[in-house]
Amino acid sequence: MTVSDSAAPLPDERRARVIELLRRRGVLRVTELASELAVSAITVRRDIALLASQGLIRRVRGGAALPGATVASGALIGRLLEGSPSPEPMPVAAGEAGIQATVGMVVPSLDYYWPDVVRGVREAAAASDTRLVLRGATYQAADERRQLTWLVDSVGVDALLVAPTTTGEDGEALVRWLQSIEVPVVLVERAAVAGPYQEAMESVVSDHVYGAAMAVRHLAALGHRRIGVVTTMDSPTSPHVRRGWRQACEELGLGLEDAVDVNTVDRRAPEWPHALDDLLDRCVTSRTTALLVHSDPEAISLVDRCQERGIRIPADLAVVAYDDEVAELCDPPLTAVRPPKAAVGHAAFGLLAARLADDDAHRPTHRVVIEPRLIIRSSSA
Structure with a gap:
């Protein structure tokens, strides 16, 4: 069950607690912080992004860590609670280990077309020691939203690969939700735009x-x-x-x-x-x-x-x-x-891995198109 944010501490108190926990334990996953603070994974991700932008912590794959420089936790917490200006960003220690990423994937079917796409993703994920959590849906936007929400809030995935319904009111609402969440998303065999300027989402598709x-x-x-x-x-x-x-x-x-x-x-x-x-x-x-x-x-x-x-x-x-x-x-x-189903899976994971590795908010959106093949047999000869 997803933990409600209604009983959570105030935002500044919660963020101070994030720093305190990192001082005690070193590197923590988003899911661990969400459980400790009794808030959703999305809330934790937002806190991590804010604290990282202030130089107070460092984002790592799947979670957060303190920067390499040593700063007294009490001083950091005091600055947050008192609303004092943030310190200058602190240097990151070279060679500091990150943690393994978890990627969630939702496809509309597990018995036709999609197994080869999933195989491509699995092969690419295994090569980078990334955990893949797969869920099958039913070509219905409501079911896809339920599966995706579970992956984000309960599993605490670091990123999503999804082949969503994009048409109709429910599909359009799902696209807007995907654009609003705090984890990177790559569409697989789907393309979508949203927002006042029809911004494209990152995608990998076959050129049908x-x-x-x-x-x-x-x-x-x-x-x-x-x-x-x-x-x-x-x-x-x-x-x-x-x-x-x-x-x-x-x-x-x-x-x-x-x-x-x-x-x-x-x-x-x-x-x-x-x-x-x-x-x-x-x-x-x-x-x-x-x-x-x-x-x-x-x-x-x-x-x-x-x-x-x-x-x-x-x-x-x-x-x-x-x-x-x-x-x-x-x-x-x-x-x-x-x-090119397996190739689509490989490329989609590669695009997502690049997005996870690059925290630059100005990184351009990538849309990858891969050509199919014609296999000639007896029915047309």
């Missing part, structure tokens, strides 16, 4: 627009002139796939006026069989000979239905899947766009 366009170019190179797109409703990736498909079709002069352009339910919905038959009827009527389908399960289900209806893959209809999670298991194996 580029990936979708690459699939269209592949199909066009094989001679297809009617290339459709099928995406899944409510998927954060779908708008990017559709944009890449449209841009490539326009660039290549492929007709869009009667193109198959479907944004449908996923395969688990009761309406899926009917929607699938409607889609294939449209392909036949419009003489569409190729489809880009997001994601793999929907593409595999589509191929199965084609075989039941006597539509040959790829002779009558070429199919390219987007995600490449299970595309190879289809019969025939599906050509697929493979987002």
